[in-house]
Amino acid sequence: MIPADVENDLVRLLLTEEQIRGRIAEMCREIERDYAGEDLLLVGVLRGAVMVMADLARELTLPIEMDWMAVSSYGSGTKSSGVVRILKDLDSDLHDRHVLIVEDIIDSGLTLSWLLDNLRSRGPASVEVAALLRKPDAMKMRVDPRYIGFDIPNEFVVGYGLDYAERYRNLRGVGVLAPHVYSTPSQ
Numbered sequence: 001m002i003p004a005d006v007e008n009d010l011v012r013l014l015l016t017e018e019q020i021r022g023r024i025a026e027m028c029r030e031i032e033r034d035y036a037g038e039d040l041l042l043v044g045v046l047r048g049a050v051m052v053m054a055d056l057a058r059e060l061t062l063p064i065e066m067d068w069m070a071v072s073s074y075g076s077g078t079k080s081s082g083v084v085r086i087l088k089d090l091d092s093d094l095h096d097r098h099v100l101i102v103e104d105i106i107d108s109g110l111t112l113s114w115l116l117d118n119l120r121s122r123g124p125a126s127v128e129v130a131a132l133l134r135k136p137d138a139m140k141m142r143v144d145p146r147y148i149g150f151d152i153p154n155e156f157v158v159g160y161g162l163d164y165a166e167r168y169r170n171l172r173g174v175g176v177l178a179p180h181v182y183s184t185p186s187q
Ligand SMILES: O=P(O)(O)OC[C@H]1O[C@H](OP(=O)(O)OP(=O)(O)O)[C@H](O)[C@@H]1O
Pocket: 045, 046, 047, 048, 049, 071, 072, 073, 074, 075, 080, 103, 104, 105, 106, 107, 108, 109, 110, 111, 112, 162, 163
């Protein structure tokens, strides 16, 4: 399950591939009920949301479109810089569209609260959020996602799209990163 070369980098596994798959399927049934008959645009937030977007989009039985936005607030560390930057904007016009932002994680809530303001200013019919993970004890900005996969403890996690310094995104599950990985001074 966890590749041998990164096993020592994790304190424990929080979510298995199977748990994630099962919960995404449940979220998709809710989304299908809520958006039946609507034209839906999924907006994935690069890069962390790539895995959840790929699995969620394929599990949905609704016709959808996908677009991507790249923003970054964490850089290569484990703490949000507090400044959100657009690295790549959407190609789609959001006017009168039903938009569902797809995120891997809501941590401080800063990225999403900024993104919601930004996308709402573009005249969409609606903007909602589907996030796989949320850390209720870390949230500094109030955001009310319509679909949440799992509430998790306030620890730095990696896997299933989530990185530390760009590593671990390809792990199939989600695990807690061992502090020795990020507290070791780089050589
Ligand atoms: O709620 P917040 O504290 O704002 O944290 C959540 C955001 O942080 C991560 O992105 P990051 O900036 O690390 O970029 P990445 O997706 O490319 O890893 C994650 O993918 C979310 O977008």
